[in-house]
Amino acid sequence: MAQAAIESISLASSPDAAAIECPPTDLWSDEPPLESDFHRDQIDLLIRILRWWWRDRNDVYISGNLTVYYNQEQLKTRNFRGPDFFVVLGTEKKDRKSWVVWGEQGRYPNLILEILSDSTKRVDKGLKKDLYQTTFRTPDYFWFDPNTLEFQGFHLVDGIYHEIQPTDQGWLWSQQLELYLGVFEQRLRFFTAQGELIPSPEERAEQERQRAEQAEQEIARLKAQLRSQGLEPNL
Numbered sequence: 001m002a003q004a005a006i007e008s009i010s011l012a013s014s015p016d017a018a019a020i021e022c023p024p025t026d027l028w029s030d031e032p033p034l035e036s037d038f039h040r041d042q043i044d045l046l047i048r049i050l051r052w053w054w055r056d057r058n059d060v061y062i063s064g065n066l067t068v069y070y071n072q073e074q075l076k077t078r079n080f081r082g083p084d085f086f087v088v089l090g091t092e093k094k095d096r097k098s099w100v101v102w103g104e105q106g107r108y109p110n111l112i113l114e115i116l117s118d119s120t121k122r123v124d125k126g127l128k129k130d131l132y133q134t135t136f137r138t139p140d141y142f143w144f145d146p147n148t149l150e151f152q153g154f155h156l157v158d159g160i161y162h163e164i165q166p167t168d169q170g171w172l173w174s175q176q177l178e179l180y181l182g183v184f185e186q187r188l189r190f191f192t193a194q195g196e197l198i199p200s201p202e203e204r205a206e207q208e209r210q211r212a213e214q215a216e217q218e219i220a221r222l223k224a225q226l227r228s229q230g231l232e233p234n235l
Contacts, residue, residue: 025103038146039084039115042187046085046113049190049200050177061088067098070108070135081131085113086138089176108136110176113188116145129154133161140176144188151183169195 043064050062064085086109088099101108112132114124124143132138133156141161142153153172154161164172171182171191179198180191190198223233 025100039117042115042144042146043085045187045200046190049198050087052201052204053179053190053198058093059090060093061091061096061099062086063096063099066096068101068109068136069098070101072102081128083109083112084115087111087177109138111140111142111174112136112138113142113144113181116143116150121145129161133159140174142172142174142181144183146186149183149186151181151188153181 047062047064054060054062065082066086067082068086070081086099088104088107089110091104091107099109114120114128116124121143129141132141133154137156137159139156140153141156142151144151151166151170151172153164153174155164155175156162166172167180167182169182171180173180177190178193180193180195181188182191183189184197192198227233
């Protein structure tokens with residue numbers, strides 16, 4: 001039985017049901033389709049990389065294009081937000097239908113990234129930036145334009161967003177993730193504090209394949225060298 005139905009039955013059986021209102025917490029995401037293949041692929045890339053990087057952590061939630069329900073009154077007007085990519089720290093690592101703030105001990109995202117498009121950039125730079133600063137109070141907010149490669153970030157200081165200054169490479173530091181974000185081969189990627197690119201799962205698998213191939217080639221070379229000396233290799 002759905003959570004909302006259970007709550008409704010419980011309230012109906014209570015003598016104080018008319019005075020108590022329990023908003024539902026088991027809500028489906030209600031986001032429109034993504035605007036392009038790039039938007040989908042970029043969001044998916046960031047999610048898969050960070051989930052792999054933090055694969056041993058059970059206190060973080062990483063998602064994207066998922067509705068954040070932050071005010072029960074907004075359910076009536078359908079005025080809620082679905083960040084393109086967001087991270088919540090200090091929470092349970094599990095699958096969710098949406099992020100419902102009042103069902104998550106009042107937690108809001110620690111980091112939000114929006115991918116700009118012609119139809120959304122004004123809202124992302126204006127209305128959403130104000131919302132994330134004033135209501136969400138999200139510590140780190142970034143936006144990225146895949147067409148112009150415009151990349152900008154902000155960190156919350158005393159309730160106000162201050163622009164994050166880029167490194168010489170154009171990377172921006174996230175205090176929440178303790179990682180850099182930067183453009184690499186036309187895509188937004190993560191870099192360690194030491195400046196190393198964090199590979200995707202596919203890139204890591206390819207690196208391991210190449211290392212195994214190189215090891216086999218080295219073994220074959222050593223065997224050939226021993227045979228040239230009249231020795232039978234036992235490798």
